[in-house]
Structures are given as structure tokens and as C-alpha cells.
Amino acid sequence: MADLKTAQDKLAAAAVRNTEDPETASVKRILKLLDKTAKSNRTYGPTNPVAQKFAQQLFEELTGHLTAYSKLTFLVHRSELRFNDSVVYQTDLSDGGESFAFKLYADGIRELSIYEGLSLEDLTYFLDSIWGNVESGQEDDDLVTRLWSRNLSTITIVTAEEVAHSSSHNNKTDRAGTIMSSSDSSLRDLLDRERTSRMGEATVSEAESTNQGKRVHSGLVGFEVTDEELTALAHDIEAERGQDSRLHIMEMLTAVLASERSSAVLTKLFDVWGDIIDRLLREGKWTELEHVVSLLHEADAVRPDLGEEHKQQVRAHLNGFGRPDRIKAIETYLNQHPDSSTAGLSTILLLMKPNAVPGLCSLLANLTSPVHQAIVSEALATLAKDNPEPLINGLRDRRPSYVCRLLAILTKLKNPTFAESVEKLLRHPDAQVRKAVVHAIGALRPSGDGLKLLSFVNDEEESIRIAALKLLISGQYSVSFSHWLPILSADTFGNRSISERQAIFHAVGATCGDEAVPYWESLLTEWSWLGRKKKEELAVLAAKALGKLGTPTAVSALVRGSEKGSVTVRQACAHGLSHAQRRTRNNAPAAPSADKEPQP
Secondary structure: OHHHHHHHHHHHHHHHHOOOOHHHHHHHHHHHHHHHHHHHHHHHOOOOHHHHHHHHHHHHHHHHHHHHHOEEEEEEOOOEEEEOOEEEEEOOHHHOOOOHHHHHHHOOEEEEEEEOOOOHHHHHHHHHHHOOOOOOOOOOOOHHHHHHHHOOOOEEEEEHHHHHHHHHHOOOOOHHHHHHOOOOOOHHHHHHHHHHHHHOOOOHHHHHHHHHHHHOOOOHHHHOOOHHHHHHHHHHHHHHHOOOHHHHHHHHHHHHHHHOOOHHHHHHHHHHHHHHHHHHHHHOOHHHHHHHHHHHHOHHHHOOOOOHHHHHHHHHHHHOOOOHHHHHHHHHHHHHOOOOOOOOHHHHHHOOOHHHHHHHHHHHHHOOOHHHHHHHHHHHHHHOOOOOHHHHHHOOOOOHHHHHHHHHHHHHHOOHHHHHHHHOOOOOOOHHHHHHHHHHHHHHOOOEEOHHHHHHHHOOOHHHHHHHHHHHHOOOEEOOHHHHHHHHHOOOHHHOOHHHHHHHHHHHHHHHHHHHHHHHHHHHHOOOOOOHHHHHHHHHHHHHHHHHHOOHHHHHHHHHHHHHOOHHHHHHHHHHHHHHHHHHHHHOOOOOOOOOOOOO
16 A cells, blocks of 8 residues: 555656646547547447447547647557656546556557548547447457558557567567657657668568568567556556445446347336435435436437337436425435535426425425525425415415415415415414515515505514505505504504604505595694693604695695694694695606797
């Protein structure tokens, strides 16, 4: 493990020192896409639309690179590819499957070069050759044999046997390692120079013919293991142990889906997907569930030949997230793990259909975390548009907090038909519920008869009274003065704060207009020694309300009050008249301009 740690530290230090140029960055992108394309060819087959899409992306990226740099050459090691002393590809065990670098290395390739002019046909043949997806009769050939049999002009290779042959001719035991670590030129250039010096007067064509015969026989050199490679192998094994087994299993199942032809096996395969969904729900793996959903949505693209039976299985999985047992599994996990991550949970809930609304209402009622409750509420606000009855029925629940959350959802839906059900909670024993009812009525019934709101003006909770008065003051509601009179004449009316009494007077004026003027005029002109201070307070508030009303009837009442009232009342009436006059001027139509001739 000490050697492994040292190797890791050296790699990290080298990565820090390395300054990546644009060409190296381009090579990394190409090799990453090449690996992905090769694996998709092996998994889905070269004729699959997914594999063809990746191949086209690789061809476009590679063509752009070759246009800019003419050639792409990299050295092949067991678990990595190198370009100009930089590691441009490393084995990623988390992806599963056989490494692209190891596949080249195991088949005896030590250098691969791709040249400008590469055609899509040659690239496709190369990809097919890597995993053996080639024409009949070549399945047992190694990669070197396949490439040399095609004699591609835009793809060349250097084999392990060539490197070993060069070092044995020079009697230098470390020559192979020196060649493999060289970065000032390609292996092909170095080998060609050495071959020329060895053969003297021999023609270059004869040397090429001899060497080509050897290429098709990859020697055992390709499987020799150095100490450095052992260290890298130990690192790979450690990484493989830490691989997520679930993701690996899902990748295996995807590969089976892409290649399996037996209808019975595919039926069992989709049954396994259902078991995986249940397991991930119980474990709260929401993001992994999103991955499963994505795979199921792509099933038709991966296998366009799926029969109707299997398509129905896929639809059943996608439409089955709202099953009662699955919703119960979500509830159990969330309540047992209140601080767990909720990433992806909203997506899973929104996958459910409107028939899942009753189950989601039960989930909302039983959750303990406000964060989880908010996520479920958002989902219900979307799903309950077409199935609101469970929300309405839930208003009869005895849990106030749950009823408040349902009222908030109904308020968001803004369906006026819900108002009648909401108004049944006017006398709910919980103050928070009554306050939520006021806000819901304002959203669901924003105008019209304000009698339901008027019942809240006598509520024992001041914040509820003020919330109802704000809606009544808006001028969108109408209430007969005969309904206001019991509130105004009650012995407890004088015990309310001045601000609340003033708000009530303004609400009276906004809902019944001149119908309240006689009552206010009586407050201005009535004279009494009993409770004089209280009555003067009401008279002053009446003068303000009349001035705000500003109608001719209200102005007449203010004039009479300024003549018959006390000093305090007369001053209040004067202010009221001033306010009414300003309001009249502001509402008057603009006078015609003097330079305009009157219309006939």
C-alpha cells in the first residue's frame, strides 16, 4: 500500500506541474468519446441508433482535430494512453466493462496513429474491430490481424513484437522501455530509423514486407508485467472494490436489454427492473431512480423491436410510482431519515399520475419534516389539478397543520368552485386554520358578496380580524349596512383599538357606501355627557370615513357635523371636507385646453 500511495503522489504532482495545451485537451476529448463509442458499439451493436449517434459525434470531433493538427498519435500502456508525455486516457473501472486501453494493449498494440483524411467507413471498421463486431470469418482474429487485413491508409499501428524485435537486435535489455517512454518522436519514426541503420543497403520495401509478416503474430511481450504496472493494477483493483454495485448491475441489465433476443428473458428482465425500483424507493435513492426512469424511457430507442407485451411492462413501471405500497415506502424512509438528501425526490413524485393524489395526501399528512412536506405540497399542486376531490375531503381532517397545508394548495389552484368547501371552516377551532381560510377566500372569491368575510370581524384572534378587514377595504366586496350594524352597536366595539375601529369604518364605507352615512352623521351631531370621550373618538373616525367616501351625501353629513358638533368634531369634519374636496378634484375630468376650439 505504501508503493501505491507513492505512485498516487507522483501522479498527482505530475498533474499539477502539467500545463495542458489545446492539442492535448482535444486529444483527451477524442479519446473519452472514442471509449464511449466503442463501448456503445459493443453493448448495443453498431446498427443501433444510440451507437450510431455516438459514432457520428466521434467522427466530427476527430475530423476537426485532424484538420487542425494533421495527425493523432498516442502510446498505449496497460491502463492508460499517453500523448506528448501527458496521460490523456486512464482506465475508469466505475464505467464497468473492459478498458479500451487494456484491449489495445492486450492485443499487442503499443502505438496507434490516425491521419487526416479518415473516412467514416474506416472509423466504423476500426470500432467494430476493437470488440470483434466484424464480418463473418474474423471473429477469432486479434485486433492487429484485423487492421492489417484491411490495410487502412489512415490508421497505422506499432506492435509489441516490433518493439521487442528492435531491442533484441540492438542487444540492449532496456531498449523497449526507452522506446515506450520516448516523446520526441513516434514509435513508428524511431523504428523506421533503426530498421534503416540495421538493413544497410536493403530496400525499404523489403523491410516493410518482412515487418508486416511479423505484425500478425503478437508475442508474449504484450503480457509482461513490470513493477510499475503491478502498482497500477493494485490501484485498479482497489478502485473496482469501491465501485457502486447497483450501478454496475444496472449497466449489465442495460447490456442485456440491448442484446437479448428471447422474449421470455426480456420479460424476466423488466420484472427485475421493477424490483430495482422498489429497492431504490425503500433506500431513498432518488437520483438513482431518475437514472432508472431515463433508462426505461430510452428502452424504445435501445430496442426498437420491442413487442407490445414488453412495452406494456415499461409503461407499467413508469406509471407505477403512485402505487400505495410505493408511496408508503417513501413515507417510511423520509420519516426515518428527516435530514436525508431530497435531490430527485420532486421528479419521482411528479412521475405519478392524478390517481395517486389520495396516496400523496396521506403522505403529506404523515410526514414530520417541513422540508419534505413542502416538496409533496408542490407535487400535489400540479397533480391535483385534475383530481382535487381528495384535497377537499381532507379539509375535514382533525390535524390543523395538515388542513392548513391543504388550504395552501387549494389557494394555489385558484379554482372558484373550491370556495364553498373552504368557507365551511369559518368556525374551525384552530386559529391558524381560520387565518388560512381568510387567505383562501381572498384567492378563490376575490370579489362579490363579503358576508363570509364579515363573520371574521368578530374573531377572537386580532390578526384574523385584520386580515379579513384588509380584503373588505379593497372595495371588491359588498355587504349590507344591516349586517354591519350589530358589530358597530355592540358594547364591545368601543374596546377595540383605534386603528381597528378606523379599519372597520373604512371597510363599512367600501362595502355599503352611502348606506352608512346616516349612522356616521348621528355620531357627528349627537351630544351626550355620558361616555363623551369615547363618542368623540368615534365621531372623529366617522369624519375620516366620510371624507374618504367623498360622495355628495357624505359631504352633506360633514357640513352638518361642522355646524352642530363639538370643537373636536368640527375640526375633524373640516379635515374630512378638505379630504373629500381633494378627492373630487383628483377624480374630475381634465378641462379642455384653451387653444382648442370647442366642438360643435
